Amino acid sequence: MSEFKKLGLSAQLADVLQNMGFENPTPVQKEAIPLLLQNDPTDFIGMAQTGTGKTAAFGLPLIELIDVEEKATQALVMAPTRELGQQIGQQLKDFSKAVPKMNIEVVYGGAAITNQMKALKKTTQIVVATPGRLLDLIKRKAIKLGNVRFVVLDEADEMLNMGFKEDIDQILSHTLDIRSTWLFSATMPSEIRKIINKYMVQPLEVKIQSEVKSNKDITHQYVVTKTANKVPALRRFLDIQPDMRGIMFCRTKRETQEIADALGSMGYGTEALHGDLSQAQRDAVMKRFKSRSMQLLVATDVAARGIDVNDLTHVLHHKLPDQLESYTHRSGRTGRAGNKGFSIAFVNPREVRRVDELGRKINVDFQKVEVPSIQQVKSVRISKWANLIVNTEVDEQADEILSGIKEKFQGLSKDDLLKRLITTQLDHLIAQNGEEDDLNEIQGKKKEGKDRKFLRYFINVGTMDGVTKSDLVHFLSDVSGIDRKAFGSIELQKTNAFFELEKGKQSGLLQKFENIDIEGRAIRVNLDEDANRKKSSTDKQGKKKSNSRNNRYGGNHQGNGKKKVSRRDNRDRRRRR
Incomplete structure (x- = not known):
């Protein structure tokens, strides 16, 4: 006997599940399905995560309990997002293949409401909806909920997080007072408990523990x-x-x-x-x-x-x-x-x-x-790239193309050519913004070598020149001969850029860019004096703040008799001048 048939499902529905590849019920399905089938009508709470089979846990009992001969909407499933609603709707349609007369419609925002109104004119036993769109349809009198006997609130905690509490209240006011409310949620915040207390009577409850x-x-x-x-x-x-x-x-x-x-x-x-x-x-x-x-x-x-x-x-x-x-x-x-x-x-x-x-x-x-x-990243990338090159089938057009560019590589040995190809592969792996090789941290300890000081520079190369931050680091390093790791943050603008260089590495930097041009435009690199002056001032202030309490209040305030000068004093002096 099918494991699902043992839960009380009909043979036809069990066969559909078997054809779909469902073999054994999940914990939430094993506990919820018999309760919902044997205790109709009943209110129900299911505590379980997404991915544990909740849709089948409420969807299979719904399909069994719906009367397809009744020409009215009997079940309403509410979900927080369009994607989840579509997923639920598709699964319910797949499950109901054994019930030809059953019609299931999914309605949600972001799609033409007129098409959904047209679809709802057909006999529809189950409606899957997002709260906002459902309210719109109710206001347009495109859907009637007076015969709804089952209301399912799926991902109830997320619906509340998204602000649907008032919408849910309005929607439920249009349904029967005597109905079965099935609520599924991953968490149980206080707002969920309020819904339970307001709309449910002695609900049965299934909770799948974290260990499971x-x-x-x-x-x-x-x-x-x-x-x-x-x-x-x-x-x-x-x-x-x-x-x-x-x-x-x-x-x-x-x-x-x-x-x-x-x-x-x-x-x-x-x-x-x-x-x-x-x-x-x-x-x-x-x-x-x-x-x-x-x-x-x-x-x-x-x-x-x-x-x-x-x-x-x-x-x-x-x-x-x-x-x-x-x-x-x-x-x-x-x-x-x-x-x-x-x-x-x-x-x-x-x-x-x-x-x-x-x-x-x-x-x-x-x-x-x-x-x-x-270094690990480089090694892995180059290894995969090498395997790709070795295993690539040569295109029939390659000979013709090679003959046209072969002379460009004259004078390069095989090793020279491979080194250049490897360099192009490593381009995007260059540390961005001067990041360190080791990004790991030790709990409770401070790693050494992290207090690097930088100077800020200007260069008249920007995004209009088609460069990226990585391109600019390459260019700066190639021209100056300075290791790329010495460069800090890069700020690219339309016609220019600012870059940081570690203090102590700047010797001869400006001279290296003299007489360098790109397509006839002279490249200019200058020290950003204003930014460096502000940074230096900030650093000094930081040092002052880290000194003793007496220093924070004016240095040797008590010992040398000097009076601390406030901003207000300075303003008064300027006015007197």
């Missing part, structure tokens, strides 16, 4: 680095694992966009997904991600709800979430369908204790991993 939810196919790791070095550290992992395909979770929309833009400008296949994007933009991003047109999706927790991608190799955390349930929710997006996955948290030294606490609470052993060094 933790996926054994996921390796949990963490990296200790400065907050400012989290993105450079991420780049190293992307470089050393070019086959990585993952999602990086961030807390804010602004942070998400900034990280995606920074990586994209350096040539990495990354895009952002957050609530400020239009629905068309979000659809386009997800289409590219699912088609493998990008390596990394940078997303907020809310925007990533409903993303259903089974072959993610990595989940990355720019910052750890506040709730442990959110961590398991995030990390559960990898290691699916029997595949191995990695969940890597980027933390600063002060956050290491949170990793330890999280590991104890969810019964997971976190492995500390090191940020790859620049």
Whole structure:
């Protein structure tokens, strides 16, 4: 007998599940399905993460309990995002293949409401909806909920986080007073309890414990680095694992966009997904991600709800979430369908204790991993590049093209040519903004060699010249003969740029750029006097602040009789002049 049939499902539905490849029910399905079938009508609470099979846990009982002969909407499923709504709707349609007369419609914002109104004119037993669009349809009298006997609130915690509490209240006011309300949530904040107390009567409850939810196919790791070095550290992992395909979770929309833009400008296949994007933009991003047109999706927790991608190799955390349930929710997006996955948290030294606490609470052993060094990244990249060259089939046009450019390489030995090719491969791996080779941090200790002092310079080369930050570092290093690691931050503008150079390395710098020109335009490099003067002043003030309490209040104030001069005194003096 089918394992699903043992739960009380009909033979027809069990056969559909078998044809779909469903073999054994998940813990939440095993506990929820019999309760919902045997206790109709009943209110129900299901505590479980995304990826644990919640849709089948409520969807299969719905299909069994709906009366297809009744010409009215009997079940309403609400979800926080369009993506999740579409995912739920598709699964319900797949499950209901054994019930030909059943019709399921999905309605959401960002799509033409007239098409959805037209679809709802047909007999529709189950409606899957986002709260905002459902309210619009109710106001237009395009949907009637007076016969709804089942209301499912999926990802209820996220609907509240997105501000849908009032919408849910309005929607439920249009349904029967006597109905079954099934609520599914990853977390149980106080607002969820308010909904339970208001709309439910003695609900049955199923809670899947964290120990059960933790996926054994996921390796949990963490990296200790400065907050400012989290993105450079991420780049190293992307470089050393070019086959990585993952999602990086961030807390804010602004942070998400900034990280995606920074990586994209350096040539990495990354895009952002957050609530400020239009629905068309979000659809386009997800289409590219699912088609493998990008390596990394940078997303907020809310925007990533409903993303259903089974072959993610990595989940990355720019910052750890506040709730442990959110961590398991995030990390559960990898290691699916029997595949191995990695969940890597980027933390600063002060956050290491949170990793330890999280590991104890969810019964997971976190492995500390090191940020790859620049040399490791170079070695991996060159090795993969060499294998690619060796295994590439020669194009039939190559002979003709080679004959036209062969003379350009006369005088170069095989080794000379290979060295130049290797150099071009290493271009994008050059440390950006003077980053160090070792980005790892030690908890509670300060690494040596991090207090480098820089001088700021101006150069009349900018984005109009088609240069990137990496190009500029190359150019500066090649002309000056100064090691690239000595250069600090780069600020590119339209017609010029500013760059930092480590103090003590500047000897002969300006002279090296005399008589250098690009396409007839003389290159000019100057010391940025104003910026360096301000920086020097700031450094001095910082030193003063770090002195004794007496020094903070005017140096030898009590010993030399000098009076501290305030800004107001200076203003008065200028007026008297």
